[in-house]
């Protein structure tokens with residue numbers, strides 16, 4: 001795996017990065033076992049602080065369990081709406097999950113702290129969480145390369161998800177990932193298309209020698 005990448009391969013990875021979308025609309029169907037394996041293997045190949053590998057994955061195959069998870073998410077969506085202020089009705093019109101329609105539902109859980117100190121002395125929780133997020137981004141990109149949609153659902157009380165999925169004390173669910181075939185990918189982030197929020201210009205997030213804008 002020491003070969004340099006060709007310009008075609010470079011173009012392909014940039015294309016995947018920019019074509020990746022958070023998807024909420026799915027068309028059911030299935031994900032072939034070898035494809036699912038590649039997506040999960042990509043997750044497990046992610047970087048992690050101190051090589052901690054704090055991610056755990058739960059494939060939800062029980063329809064009744066999926067339905068209960070959908071209920072937990074819907075409850076949190078309603079609660080979120082209540083604190084949206086004047087954007088409440090606009091928020092309620094947005095689709096924020098595709099739990100019932102996606103081919104596969106995968107919960108990502110941050111494992112109980114194993115005491116890794118390497119790289120984590122000052123920010124232990126954030127660095128474990130960041131490692132899990134790296135795994136999820138790998139899944140997102142490989143799924144997109146497989147022409148499958150993926151959506152990260154974070155509208156839930158972690159305790160409620162923990163109860164449903166037998167997640168042990170000290171571990172925390174951080175994502176319910178909806179994965180599967182889609183009719184088409186959004187041309188741009190759905191929140192942009194719906195007028196909720198736009199992408200910031202790169203210049204607004206980039207500073208030189210000091211924090212941007214300071």
Ligand SMILES: Cc1cc2nc3c(=O)[nH]c(=O)nc-3n(C[C@H](O)[C@H](O)[C@H](O)COP(=O)(O)O)c2cc1C
Pocket residue numbers: 020021022023024095096097152153154155188189190191
């Ligand atoms: C940590 C995290 C949590 C997210 N949770 C949700 C969610 O619960 N529901 C949802 O619709 N989108 C969720 N998203 C997706 C974002 O809304 C999306 O990434 C953003 O609008 C940009 O769109 P794009 O991913 O298509 O570029 C989440 C994304 C991240 C990184």
